Amino acid sequence: MNTIVMKFGGTSVAGTKKLKNIAKIVKSELENSKIIVVVSAMAGETNKLQNYLDEFQCQNSIESDLVLTSGEQVTIGLLSAALKNLGIKSIPLLGWQIPIITDESYEKAKILQINKKRIKEYFSNNDVIVLAGFQGINLDGKITSLGRGGSDTTAVAIASAIEAERCDIYTDVEGVFTTDPNIEINAKKIPKLSYEEMLEMSSTGAKVLHTRSVELAMKNNLTLQVLSSLTKKTGTFILNEKELIEKEIVSGVSYSNNEAKVTISGILDKPGISAKIFGLMTENNINVDMIVQNISQDGVSANITFTINQKDHDLTKSVIERSKNILNYKSLLLDKKVAKISVIGMGMMSQVGVAEKMFKTLAKNAINILAISTSEIKISVLIDEVHTNIAVKSLHEVYNL
Ligand code: ADP
Ligand code: ASP
Ligand code: MG
Numbered sequence: 371m372n373t374i375v376m377k378f379g380g381t382s383v384a385g386t387k388k389l390k391n392i393a394k395i396v397k398s399e400l401e402n403s404k405i406i407v408v409v410s411a412m413a414g415e416t417n418k419l420q421n422y423l424d425e426f427q428c429q430n431s432i433e434s435d436l437v438l439t440s441g442e443q444v445t446i447g448l449l450s451a452a453l454k455n456l457g458i459k460s461i462p463l464l465g466w467q468i469p470i471i472t473d474e475s476y477e478k479a480k481i482l483q484i485n486k487k488r489i490k491e492y493f494s495n496n497d498v499i500v501l502a503g504f505q506g507i508n509l510d511g512k513i514t515s516l517g518r519g520g521s522d523t524t525a526v527a528i529a530s531a532i533e534a535e536r537c538d539i540y541t542d543v544e545g546v547f548t549t550d551p552n553i554e555i556n557a558k559k560i561p562k563l564s565y566e567e568m569l570e571m572s573s574t575g576a577k578v579l580h581t582r583s584v585e586l587a588m589k590n591n592l593t594l595q596v597l598s599s600l601t602k603k604t605g606t607f608i609l610n611e612k613e614l615i616e617k618e619i620v621s622g623v624s625y626s627n628n629e630a631k632v633t634i635s636g637i638l639d640k641p642g643i644s645a646k647i648f649g650l651m652t653e654n655n656i657n658v659d660m661i662v663q664n665i666s667q668d669g670v671s672a673n674i675t676f677t678i679n680q681k682d683h684d685l686t687k688s689v690i691e692r693s694k695n696i697l698n699y700k701s702l703l704l705d706k707k708v709a710k711i712s713v714i715g716m717g718m719m720s721q722v723g724v725a726e727k728m729f730k731t732l733a734k735n736a737i738n739i740l741a742i743s744t745s746e747i748k749i750s751v752l753i754d755e756v757h758t759n760i761a762v763k764s765l766h767e768v769y770n771l
Contacts, residue, residue, distance in 0.1 A: 423437055439505040442503055479514035630682070632675065637673070
């Protein structure tokens with residue numbers, strides 16, 4: 371059986387007119403294939419649900435995931451109705467009806483297993499399955515969500531499980547660009563990107579693809595196409611590095627305003643102190659990204675700075691404050707007004723001077739660097755949030771993107 375997976379994001383499904391248009395796009399692909407359409411909630415809906423939950427300080431729980439995943443129920447029902455109006459045999463399904471089995475962790479569940487046999491059964495009477503993205507069910511029978519933006523991951527997971535012929539991610543831009551086209555009008559669509567580059571772009575803030583979806587595509591060697599639901603143009607292919615003829619030194623610039631900086635000053639400069647701090651972070655499931663340690667002049671005390679996700683700000687503060695006696699520090703400072711800017715490119719592995727160019731460009735714009743981290747194909751810097759736009763634009767220009 372030829373199967374195609376098509377995923378439509380929040381902006382693409384926002385409103386009945388758009389859903390009717392998607393039904394037509396799906397119909398045009400039906401001739402030789404069965405189709406699984408994965409959809410998000412309408413744009414803004416999941417944020418609205420998140421706001422309700424915030425009023426009850428409700429997070430990472432049975433309740434929060436039950437509420438957060440409810441927006442998708444509306445879109446699968448409406449899209450399936452639109453398809454039926456076009457004479458197409460379609461069935462709307464929630465994650466648990468497949469089922470998509472996940473682990474226990476609420477709000478960031480990982481998919482463990484997908485029942486292929488049931489998908490085949492659904493296809494015996496239907497040509498299209500309209501599947502709710504971003505959700506699953508754990509072994510305890512509780513609804514879970516895959517983390518914000520997780521519908522991409524549902525699409526890639528299901529496409530990998532059924533060995534789909536194609537996995538197309540339809541969104542509100544024409545593909546993956548050299549930087550966010552909504553902040554830099556000169557950004558260009560990239561025709562092809564390796565999994566590694568896309569992974570770095572997603573994990574440093576380019577929300578066009580959920581990071582986990584890229585990891586899964588890479589693991590299963592599944593080629594993805596990111597394209598617009600509004601135009602019929604070819605989008606960006608995310609694929610195996612071996613299929614790339616030319617490796618750009620810098621393929622893209624990404625940014626994230628979701629960071630918070632934590633500085634612990636006046637800790638003792640002795641073995642084991644970092645292990646204690648980061649052990650506390652691990653115990654509390656707080657992800658740490660960049661780390662900088664400075665030894666002070668007296669050789670006795672040190673300062674440590676690291677970054678976390680902004681949503682972990684309050685938890686981090688209380689965890690460190692509660693451990694003041696153990697860590698024995700002088701002061702603790704948290705700052706949400708920071709941004710991480712990253713440049714990414716496969717060619718960086720064999721080229722020198724990329725970092726120097728980045729630092730020089732930032733200096734020319736009087737932007738101070740607060741922290742640095744690198745990988746083989748990425749350089750990230752932490753800066754003051756107010757400089758985000760100018761940093762992205764000037765780096766985009768200096769690397770000729
Ligand atoms: P969807 O609702 O379809 O899942 P998202 O809002 O999650 O869409 O992702 C698309 C958005 O990603 C774009 O509107 C764009 O602002 C943003 N984006 C950030 N970086 C990039 C990039 N490098 N290329 C394309 N889009 C990007
Ligand atoms: N509706 C969910 C969100 O807004 C999932 C998604 O759009 O991918 O995060
Ligand atoms: Mg998205």
